[in-house]
Amino acid sequence: xxxxxxxxxxxxxxxxxxxxxxxxxxxxxxxxxxxxxxxxxxxxxxxxxxxxxxxxxxxxxxxxxxxxxxxxxxxxxxxxxxxxxxxxxxxxxxxxxxxxxxxxxxxxxxxxxxxxxxxxxxxxxxxxxxxxxxxxxxxxxxxxxxxxxxxxxxxxxxxxxxxxxxxxxxxxxxxxxxxxxxxxxxxxxxxxxxxxxxxxxxxxxxxxxxxxxxxxxxxxxxxxxxxxxxxxxxxxxxxxxxxxxxxxxxxxxxxxxxxxxxxxxxxxxxxxxxxxxxxxxxxxxxxxxxxxxxx
Amino acid sequence: xxxxxxxxxxxxxxxxxxxxxxxxxxxxxxxxxxxxxxxxxxxxxxxxxxxxxxxxxxxxxxxxxxxxxxxxxxxxxxxxxxxxxxxxxxxxxxxxxxxxxxxxxxxxxxxxxxxxxxxxxxxxxxxxxxxxxxxxxxxxxxxxxxxxxxxxxxxxxxxxxxxxxxxxxxxxxxxxxxxxxxxxxxxxxxxxxxxxxxxxxxxxxxxxxxxxxxxxxxxxxxxxxxxxxxxxxxxxxxxxxxxxxxxxxxxxxxxxxxxxxxxxxxxxxxxxxxxxxxxxxxxxxxxxxxxxxxxxxxxxxxxxxxxxxxxxx
Numbered sequence: 001x002x003x004x005x006x007x008x009x010x011x012x013x014x015x016x017x018x019x020x021x022x023x024x025x026x027x028x029x030x031x032x033x034x035x036x037x038x039x040x041x042x043x044x045x046x047x048x049x050x051x052x053x054x055x056x057x058x059x060x061x062x063x064x065x066x067x068x069x070x071x072x073x074x075x076x077x078x079x080x081x082x083x084x085x086x087x088x089x090x091x092x093x094x095x096x097x098x099x100x101x102x103x104x105x106x107x108x109x110x111x112x113x114x115x116x117x118x119x120x121x122x123x124x125x126x127x128x129x130x131x132x133x134x135x136x137x138x139x140x141x142x143x144x145x146x147x148x149x150x151x152x153x154x155x156x157x158x159x160x161x162x163x164x165x166x167x168x169x170x171x172x173x174x175x176x177x178x179x180x181x182x183x184x185x186x187x188x189x190x191x192x193x194x195x196x197x198x199x200x201x202x203x204x205x206x207x208x209x210x211x212x213x214x215x216x217x218x219x220x221x222x223x224x225x226x227x228x229x230x231x232x233x234x235x236x237x238x239x240x241x242x243x244x245x246x247x248x249x250x251x252x253x254x255x256x257x258x259x260x261x262x263x264x265x266x267x268x269x270x271x272x273x274x275x276x277x278x279x280x281x282x283x284x285x286x287x288x289x290x291x292x293x294x295x
Numbered sequence: 296x297x298x299x300x301x302x303x304x305x306x307x308x309x310x311x312x313x314x315x316x317x318x319x320x321x322x323x324x325x326x327x328x329x330x331x332x333x334x335x336x337x338x339x340x341x342x343x344x345x346x347x348x349x350x351x352x353x354x355x356x357x358x359x360x361x362x363x364x365x366x367x368x369x370x371x372x373x374x375x376x377x378x379x380x381x382x383x384x385x386x387x388x389x390x391x392x393x394x395x396x397x398x399x400x401x402x403x404x405x406x407x408x409x410x411x412x413x414x415x416x417x418x419x420x421x422x423x424x425x426x427x428x429x430x431x432x433x434x435x436x437x438x439x440x441x442x443x444x445x446x447x448x449x450x451x452x453x454x455x456x457x458x459x460x461x462x463x464x465x466x467x468x469x470x471x472x473x474x475x476x477x478x479x480x481x482x483x484x485x486x487x488x489x490x491x492x493x494x495x496x497x498x499x500x501x502x503x504x505x506x507x508x509x510x511x512x513x514x515x516x517x518x519x520x521x522x523x524x525x526x527x528x529x530x531x532x533x534x535x536x537x538x539x540x541x542x543x544x545x546x547x548x549x550x551x552x553x554x555x556x557x558x559x560x561x562x563x564x565x566x567x568x569x570x571x572x573x574x575x576x577x578x579x580x581x582x583x584x585x586x587x588x589x590x591x592x593x594x595x596x597x598x599x600x601x602x603x604x605x606x607x608x
Contacts, residue, residue: 028514032415039409040424043431043482045452046442053445061445063452100336108333117322130341132536134543134591136564137584138341140571141348144356144581164340167333196326225435227546246437247550258445265438276433 050262059259073263082245083267090241090268093158093230094223100163101219102212105170110200112171113178114186124175130168139232146233153235162229166219173218177211178204217279221272242268352582358575366578373582383583385558386566389473390542390590393480393562398541401481403534406488410496411518413489425489432486440550443479444468447551472552472560479547484540488533495529496522531601538594542587563587 045063053059054073056066077083112120142161143152151157181204189199205212227243234240240248246268249261352373356366377383409428413421431439446452447467454464467475499522507517523530545564548554554561554569561569563583571580 028415029417032412033417033420036409036412036416036420036424039405039412040420040427043424043427043485045456046446046482047427047430049445049452050438050442061448061451062455064455104333104336107329111322111326111330115322115326117327130337132539132591132595133341134539134587136543136545137567137587137591138344138348140567140577140580140584141344141351142340143571144351144577145344145347160336161340164336167337167341171333196329200329221433225433225437227436227549231546243435243437243546246435246441261441265441269434269438272433272435273430276429 050265053259053262054266055259057259059262061258073257073259074267076257077260077264077267083264085238086240086242086245087267089155089239090224090243092155093162093234093241094220096155096159097162097166097223098216098220100159101166101170102174102216104163104167105174105215106200106205106212108167108171109175109178110196110204112175114183124172127168127171131172133168135165136228139228143232152233153239155234155239158230158233161233162223162226165229166223170215170219173215174212177208177215180211181207214279217275221275224272348581348585351578352585354578355576356578356581358572358577369578373579374586376579377582377586382558382561382566386561386563387590389560390562390587392473393477393544393548394538394541394594396474397477397480398484398537399534401477402484402488402537402541403530405481405485406490406533407492409485409489410492413493414496425486428489429486431482432484434483436483436546437550439479439483440547443475443482443547444551447475447479468552469556472556476548476551476560479551480541480544483547484537487540488537491529491533491536492526495526499525528602531598534601535595535598538598539591542591542594563590 049063052063052066055069055071056064057070057072058067059073112123146152146154146157146161185207186199186203189203194202225243227247230241231244231247234244237245242264246261246264249256249264353368353370354366355369355372409425413425416424434442444451447465448454449464449466449468453467458464503521503525504517507521512520543564544562545568548560548562548565549568552560554565558566564587567580567583567587570576570583
C-alpha cells in the first residue's frame with residue numbers, strides 16, 4: 001500500500017493513516033467484486049443459451065458459440081400462426097386485463113386515499129392479505145365456475161379474471177402513490193366545483209403519472225409471464241397467448257427445434273424487457289412499496 | 296414517493312382532525328361509488344371462487360365419471376383420501392423441500408448477499424450483475440422453465456461446463472429433480488429479494504455502522520448485531536412474500552420436469568393439477584388446494600411473529 005501512497009506525492013500524513021484503513025476497505029471491495037462476478041456468471045449462462053441458440057440453426061441443449069450465425073430460426077417462425085397470433089393474443093389478454101385492473105384500481109384507491117371511514121384499516125389489511133393469495137390454489141373452482149357460466153375459452157372471461165387477480169396489488173400500489181399527492185392542490189379544484197371524477201382525472205392522475213406507470217408496468221409484466229391462468233381458462237388454438245403456445249411448441253413440430261424455441265422465447269420476452277428498461281430507476285419505487293408491507 | 300403507511304390511530308382514538316372541509320370528510324354512499332367496479336371484480340372473481348371452493352372440496356365433483364353428471368356431498372371424504380394417500384404426503388414433503396431450499400434459504404440468502412455486495416463492489420460490475428439477475432426475474436415463467444431445463448439437461452450447459460473443467464457430469468433432472476427445480480426457482484426469484492433488501496439497506500443510516508466499527512465490531516459482528524435487527528421487518532415481509540410465491544409455483548416445474556420422473560418433483564400445485572385434470576377429480580383437487588392455502592396461512596402467521604412488536608398492530 002505504501003507504493004500507492006508514494007505515487008501520490010501530494011499525499012500528506014493523513015493520507016498514510018487513511019491508506020491503512022483504506023487497504024481493508026479495498027480488499028473488501030475487491031473480494032465483493034470477485035464474488036459478484038462469480039454469481040453474475042452463474043446467472044448469465046442460461047440467458048446466454050437463449051441468445052446464442054436463437055442465432056444457431058443447429059442449436060443443441062448446451063450453450064455453444066454458433067458455428068455459423070444465422071437468422072434462420074427467426075425467419076422460420078416469422079409467420080402468423082407460430083408467432084404473430086400468439087403474441088397478439090397475449091397483447092389482447094394482458095393489455096385488456098391491465099386496462100381493467102388499472103381503471104378499477106384508480107377508482108377504488110381514490111376514496112380510500114381521500115375519505116375517512118371506519119372500515120378503512122381492515123379493508124386495507126384485507127387487500128394486502130389478498131395480494132399474497134396463491135392464485136394457483138383457486139384455479140380449480142374458477143375453472144369449474146367458468147364451465148358452468150360458459151366463460152371457458154372466452155377471451156373476455158379470461159381478461160376479467162386476470163384483471164381481478166391483479167387488483168389487490170394494483171390497488172395497494174396506487175393508493176400508496178395517491179397518498180403522496182398533496183390534498184391541498186385538489187381542494188382548489190373542489191372549490192371550483194369539480195366533481196370527484198373530474199378532480200381525479202384532471203388533478204390527481206396527472207400528478208401521479210410516474211407512480212401509475214410503475215403500477216401499470218408491474219401489472220402488465222406479471223400478466224405477460226403468467227402461464228397457469230390462460231393455460232386453464234383458454235382452450236382453442238386461435239385464443240392461446242404466447243405463454244401457452246410456447247409450452248406446446250415442442251409438440252407442434254414433433255422433434256424440438258431448440259433454435260426456433262429460443263428465437264420465439266426472445267420475441268416473447270422482448271416486450272417485458274423493453275418495459276423494464278423504460279422503468280429504469282423507477283423500478284425501486286415498487287420495491288420501496290413491497291418493503292413497506294407490514295403484514 | 297414511498298407508500299407511507301397511513302397514520303393509524305388506535306381503534307377508539309379519534310382520527311386527527313383535518314382542516315379540509317370537503318375532502319377530509321367521512322365516506323358517504325355516493326363517494327364510495329368509484330369503489331364499486333373493483334368490489335364487483337374482487338367479489339365475483341376472487342371471493343366467489345374461494346367460497347365456492349369451500350363447497351367443492353366437500354363434494355365428488357368430477358369432469359367425468361360418477362361426480363360428473365350428478366355432484367353429491369361427500370363430507371370429509373376428500374380430506375381423508377388425501378391424508379391416506381402416500382402421493383399426497385410425497386407432494387407435501389417435496390413442497391416443503393422446494394419452499395425451504397429455494398425461497399427461505401436460497402432466494403433470501405442470495406438476495407441478502409447480493410444486496411450487501413452491491414454496497415461494496417465495483418459500480419460497473421454491480422450494474423451489470425444486477426441487470427443479469429433482474430433479467431432472470433422478469434423473463435416469462437415458461438421461458439425461464441425452458442432455459443433452466445436446457446441448463447440442467449443431460450446434454451445441457453451445466454454438463455458442458457463441468458466436463459470441460461474435468462468434473463463428472465450430472466443428470467440432476469433425473470437423479471435429484473427437486474433440487475434442480477429449486478435451483479431454477481432461486482435463479483428466477485433472487486432478484487425480488489435482492490431489490491427488497493437493497494431498498495431496506497439504503498434506509499439504514501450509515502453512521503450506525505461507523506459507531507459500531509469504532510466500538511471494535513468486525514464485519515460479521517456488525518451484520519449480525521446491527522444490520523439484521525434493523526432489517527427484521529423487511530426480512531419477515533420478504534420471507535412471507537417469497538414463501539407464498541414459491542408455494543404456488545406451477546409453470547416452472549411443469550415445464551422443467553412435469554413433476555417427474557416418478558413424482559420426484561411433484562409439488563402440491565402439480566399434484567393438485569394432476570388429480571383435478573388428468574384424473575378429473577375436481578372435488579378432490581379443490582380439497583388439496585385448500586390444504587395448500589392452509590400451509591400458506593400457517594407460514595404467514597409464523598412470519599408475522601417475526602415482526603417487531605411495534606409493527607404488528
